Amino acid sequence: MSDIIKVPNKRQVVKSDGGGKKDLVQQFYESQIYTSIFRHDYKDNKRNRALQIVNNVFLHLHPTRVSRHAIDVGYTWGMGGITLLLFIVTAVTGILLMFYYRPTSEYAYNDMKQLMHDVPFGAFIRNMHRWAAHSMVICVMLHMYRVFLTGSYKPPREFNWVIGVNLLVLTLALSFTGYLLPWDQLAIWAITVGSNMARAVPFLGHAGPFAPEFHQLVGFGGAPDADVRFILLGGTEVGAPTLLRFYVLHTVFLPIVTAVLLAVHFWRIRKDGGISGPPMIEFNKAVTDASKLKVSVVDHLPKYEYVQGFKQVEGEQNFKEAIRKDLEILKQKSSSKLANLINTIDQAAEQNIKGGENTENKDNHQNHNNTTNTDEHQHH
Amino acid sequence: MEEGLKNFWHLVSLPDNVPIIGMLGLVIFYTWQSMRKALRNDRLGTPIEASMTDRVQVWPYLVRIEFLTSVVVILILTVWSVGIDAPLEEPANPGRTPNPSKAPWYFLGLQEMLVYFDPWLAGIVFPFLIQAGLMAIPYVDINPKGNGYYTWKERRFAIGFFLFGFLILWVFLIILGTLLRGPGWNFFFPWEEWDAHKVVAANSRDWPELFGKFPAKNVDGSINTGHVIIGSLSIIGYYFFGNLLLKKVILPRATKDKDIVKKLGPLRYGTVAFFVLTCMTMPIKIILRLTLDVKYVLSTPWINF
Ligand code: HEM
Numbered sequence: 266m267s268d269i270i271k272v273p274n275k276r277q278v279v280k281s282d283g284g285g286k287k288d289l290v291q292q293f294y295e296s297q298i299y300t301s302i303f304r305h306d307y308k309d310n311k312r313n314r315a316l317q318i319v320n321n322v323f324l325h326l327h328p329t330r331v332s333r334h335a336i337d338v339g340y341t342w343g344m345g346g347i348t349l350l351l352f353i354v355t356a357v358t359g360i361l362l363m364f365y366y367r368p369t370s371e372y373a374y375n376d377m378k379q380l381m382h383d384v385p386f387g388a389f390i391r392n393m394h395r396w397a398a399h400s401m402v403i404c405v406m407l408h409m410y411r412v413f414l415t416g417s418y419k420p421p422r423e424f425n426w427v428i429g430v431n432l433l434v435l436t437l438a439l440s441f442t443g444y445l446l447p448w449d450q451l452a453i454w455a456i457t458v459g460s461n462m463a464r465a466v467p468f469l470g471h472a473g474p475f476a477p478e479f480h481q482l483v484g485f486g487g488a489p490d491a492d493v494r495f496i497l498l499g500g501t502e503v504g505a506p507t508l509l510r511f512y513v514l515h516t517v518f519l520p521i522v523t524a525v526l527l528a529v530h531f532w533r534i535r536k537d538g539g540i541s542g543p544p545m546i547e548f549n550k551a552v553t554d555a556s557k558l559k560v561s562v563v564d565h566l567p568k569y570e571y572v573q574g575f576k577q578v579e580g581e582q583n584f585k586e587a588i589r590k591d592l593e594i595l596k597q598k599s600s601s602k603l604a605n606l607i608n609t610i611d612q613a614a615e616q617n618i619k620g621g622e623n624t625e626n627k628d629n630h631q632n633h634n635n636t637t638n639t640d641e642h643q644h645h
Numbered sequence: 646m647e648e649g650l651k652n653f654w655h656l657v658s659l660p661d662n663v664p665i666i667g668m669l670g671l672v673i674f675y676t677w678q679s680m681r682k683a684l685r686n687d688r689l690g691t692p693i694e695a696s697m698t699d700r701v702q703v704w705p706y707l708v709r710i711e712f713l714t715s716v717v718v719i720l721i722l723t724v725w726s727v728g729i730d731a732p733l734e735e736p737a738n739p740g741r742t743p744n745p746s747k748a749p750w751y752f753l754g755l756q757e758m759l760v761y762f763d764p765w766l767a768g769i770v771f772p773f774l775i776q777a778g779l780m781a782i783p784y785v786d787i788n789p790k791g792n793g794y795y796t797w798k799e800r801r802f803a804i805g806f807f808l809f810g811f812l813i814l815w816v817f818l819i820i821l822g823t824l825l826r827g828p829g830w831n832f833f834f835p836w837e838e839w840d841a842h843k844v845v846a847a848n849s850r851d852w853p854e855l856f857g858k859f860p861a862k863n864v865d866g867s868i869n870t871g872h873v874i875i876g877s878l879s880i881i882g883y884y885f886f887g888n889l890l891l892k893k894v895i896l897p898r899a900t901k902d903k904d905i906v907k908k909l910g911p912l913r914y915g916t917v918a919f920f921v922l923t924c925m926t927m928p929i930k931i932i933l934r935l936t937l938d939v940k941y942v943l944s945t946p947w948i949n950f
Contacts, residue, residue, distance in 0.1 A: 317704040327703045334697035336707045339682070342675060343714055350715050354722065374736045381733055392726035399664040400722070402751050406815075407671060413782075413807050414679045416800060419792040423783035430779045437751060444749050451661075453737040458756065459748040462768025473765045474948040502739060541793035545695040553700075569789030 326531055328539060332550060335540035340415065344408035348436075349527070351401035355439075356520065358394040366446070368512035370505040373448035398440050405436045417541035420567040425533040428526055435523045442515035445508060453503045456511070460503065463494035470494055548574025562591055653835040656824050660729050665750055665823055672816050676808070682795040683804075692794035744828045744841060753822030754815050760830065761930040763949050771927075778920040785913045788900070802899035806921065814927060852879060852933070852942040861944035868945070876943025880950060883929075887922040 293299055294307045305316045315329040334340055365384055366376045380387035409429060412418060418426035445456040464472040468479040471492045480487025489501045499506025534540070538550060547570040548562070555562045562571065575584040575591075656662060686692040701707075748756045758767035790799040797804055825832055827839040853859035853875035863869050892914070896905050906914050933939040941949045 311702065314702045314704045318708075324704070324708065327707065329704075330700040330702050331707060332697065333699055333701050334694045336701065336710060337694070337697065338710065339678070340694060343710070346711060347714065347718055350718055354719070370737075377733055381730070388730060389726050392729065392731045393722055395731040396664070396725050396729075397722055399661070403664060403668045403671065406668075407675060409779075410672075410675065410811060411679070413811075414683075414804065415793060415795060416791040416803075417793060418783040419786065419789065420783075426783050427780045430776060433779075434776060440751065441749060447731075447733055448737045449732075449734040450737060450741070450743060451732055451734045453739065454743055454746045455749050458746045459752055462755075462764055462772075465764035466769050467765055470765075470769075473769070504739070543692045543695040543792075543794040545691075546698055547793065549698045567789070567792075569792070 326535075328535065331539055332542055332546050334542055334546060341540060342407065342411050344404050344411055348401055348404040348408055351397045351404060352523070352527070354397040355394055355401060358390050358397065359516065359520075361390045362394055363516060368446065368509050370448065370508055373446065373508060377447045377449070398443060402436055402440050405433055409433060415541060419541075422533075422537045422541060425530060425537060428530050428533065432523065432526055432530060435519060435526065439515060439519045439523065442511040442519065445503070445511045446515065448508060456507070457503050460494060460497055463497050464489075464492070466493050544570045544573035545577055548578070649834070649836040649838045652839055653824065660732050661750065662823055663729060665819065669816070669820060672812070676812065679795050680797065683797040686794055686796050687798040692796065694794045745826060745830055747822065747826070750819060750823055753826075754818035756830075757818045757822045757826075758927065761927065761934060765948070766950070774920065774923060778924070781916055781920065785909070785917050787909060787913065802896060805899065810924060814924070850938050850940060851944050852876060852939050855937060855939070861941070862946075873943065873945065876941075876950070879942055883926075884922055887925070888918050891918055891921060 287295070300306075303317075304320050305313055307313070318324045318327055318329045362380070365380050365387065367373065377391075380391050382388070384390075412426065412429065441456070441459060445452045464470045466473045466476075468475050469486045469492055470476060471480075471487055471489045471494070473486075473492075476487040476492070478487075479485075480491070485491050486493075489495065495501060497507075497510075498504070499510050538547065541547075542550075547566060551562045551566045551570075551574075562574075566574070572584070572588070575587050578584075579587045657666060682693070686694075747753060755767065755772055758771060761767070762771070786803055788800060788803065790796070791803075825834070827833040827843075828841040829843065829845075831843050831845055833839055833843075851859075851861055851872065853869075853872045856875055857871070859869055859871040859875055861869060861872055892906050896917075897903050902908070909917065930939075930942075933942075943950045
């Protein structure tokens with residue numbers, strides 16, 4: 266065996282099997298090539314499982330461990346992940362299509378015909394691009410549906426929902442701009458119908474309310490060749506300039522914006538504490554993290570989960586004591602800079618405890634109302 | 646009848662419409678699934694999700710799910726792409742308008758609104774409001790319960806309203822626009838033949854005209870004051886009484902909380918009321934159109950409602 270293949274390496278932690286002949290698989294795991302790529306051996310143990318995630322730039326979007334219910338397909342429907350996969354599929358097939366497609370009114374349709382009939386696998390690539398795009402629209406709607414039904418837009422994930430809404434709009438815009446590119450009857454008329462709406466923008470579209478008056482004032486908006494639709498289409502109707510505009514939007518601008526927002530979306534999922542879960546799970550997550558970081562749980566959780574979690578762990582009677590203790594820890598640990606923050610949290614928790622006291626004997630709904638009345642939340 | 650069904654089948658099997666049928670299936674399945682889970686959680690008191698408090702390692706337990714899902718999704722896409730070709734019709738011809746002209750399928754709910762509202766409302770204001778309303782949801786829903794699990798009991802109003810908006814006003818209108826709208830954007834039952842010359846009673850009646858001689862314009866072209874007064878009062882009245890109903894009956898009952906409006910505060914409550922009432926103008930106008938043949942509630946030379 267040459268030295269290149271079998272180099273003793275600091276990265277390598279595999280134990281020798283006592284001088285016996287190693288099988289091929291074992292040799293592969295010990296080779297310089299393998300160890301250079303994966304940076305740790307392949308023994309199945311907890312450490313390696315974690316390294317597998319942390320040492321991989323793509324996988325490390327994930328935490329190394331998640332709560333069991335977060336991987337329950339019946340909970341998330343996997344729809345966000347599938348949407349991402351479909352976005353990647355459209356990106357890859359889209360690049361292949363760009364090799365054969367020219368966005369001018371002379372060539373566009375013929376290039377499509379060629380793709381469908383002459384280019385090897387051309388039809389397959391185009392079909393896949395189109396069906397993945399349609400599926401992406403469907404999956405993103407279902408993803409939003411799931412996020413709503415599980416209430417996952419609630420604190421601390423409000424802002425990620427807002428980013429999500431923008432992703433939904435971007436997905437529709439991507440699909441809409443792509444619809445024009447085949448430059449056939451279906452395409453131009455669908456886009457004509459869709460973009461006719463822009464005529465009706467109040468003030469700014471020539472058929473919109475108050476457009477003539479606005480036009481008199483500023484010289485824009487009231488005429489077919491000087492309104493927002495004209496800007497969108499690059500003309501008074503769907504034509505060659507529209508094709509170029511939509512092509513640029515579809516292949517450059519919108520994908521980039523979408524990719525950037527996706528990065529923010531995923532980053533926020535991690536920052537907001539991973540996939541949402543019922544109070545007990547949020548509580549457990551925070552307690553483990555807090556004990557690792559030696560901080561208080563109070564600054565890790567929106568108040569509702571915080572109080573509910575303590576209630577479930579300590580019981581209705583003792584949970585206030587537990588919360589007070591937690592607050593004490595926070596007070597001792599934190600620097601003077603944090604003093605203000607702590608005071609706010611302290612007051613908020615006091616209020617919550619009082620709220621809880623008033624309603625301990627009433628039914629569930631009354632109880633929940635009382636925890637509603639303070640709606641500021643502490644989260645990072 | 647036979648011809649009609651054939652045409653309907655043709656519509657259903659159009660390559661671009663196949664995904665919509667798939668979507669319908671998924672939406673029905675997921676709605677059923679999640680409502681079943683919600684009711685079970687409500688019965689149990691503690692959500693079943695809460696029993697899975699321990700953590701698992703992402704490798705292999707999550708990564709393998711992601712991997713298998715990717716394989717299955719790509720397999721489906723492959724079979725689909727081999728089996729069904731993306732449509733490519735005749736070359737673009739600006740001189741020949743097809744009838745019906747339909748927007749891409751996901752906008753057909755919006756196109757459907759054009760039947761009931763003028764383009765500036767249906768095509769501009771409402772899409773904008775849908776987007777703004779969606780973004781407002783996390784900031785107006787102050788109910789801390791039902792975060793991270795399926796439930797119905799704890800979020801009756803939020804879920805009820807969202808289901809109505811998503812299932813009826815979005816998904817159903819897409820299906821309607823795709824399968825049941827024919828030439829002239831007229832409605833055709835599945836068994837009806839598409840007749841490009843179908844005569845539909847012109848709905849030239851405006852809401853105020855139900856109360857007497859109050860057309861939008863008098864014979865001499867001047868504005869009819871009675872029309873404007875009745876129309877405006879009806880709109881103001883709708884928002885006024887709708888607001889009362891929401892405030893005094895619907896919200897307190899649905900949330901089982903008498904003080905819910907106070908807790909929301911004026912800004913949050915105002916936002917909720919505006920979006921809910923504006924959203925409900927859509928079904929109301931559909932009903933007015935279908936029963937009383939009403940076109941506009943208020944029609945002025947500048948804007949119509
Ligand atoms: C291109 C579109 C989108 C992609 C690729 C995407 C991807 C994802 C992924 C992979 C997750 C992890 C959990 C899951 O799979 O359900 C997630 C979570 C989430 N998404 Fe999206 N998403 C998209 C659009 C949206 C939209 C339209 C919304 C809402 C309007 C949204 C709101 C959220 C929220 C709030 C979470 C956190 C859910 C939780 O913690 O349970 N996303 N997204």
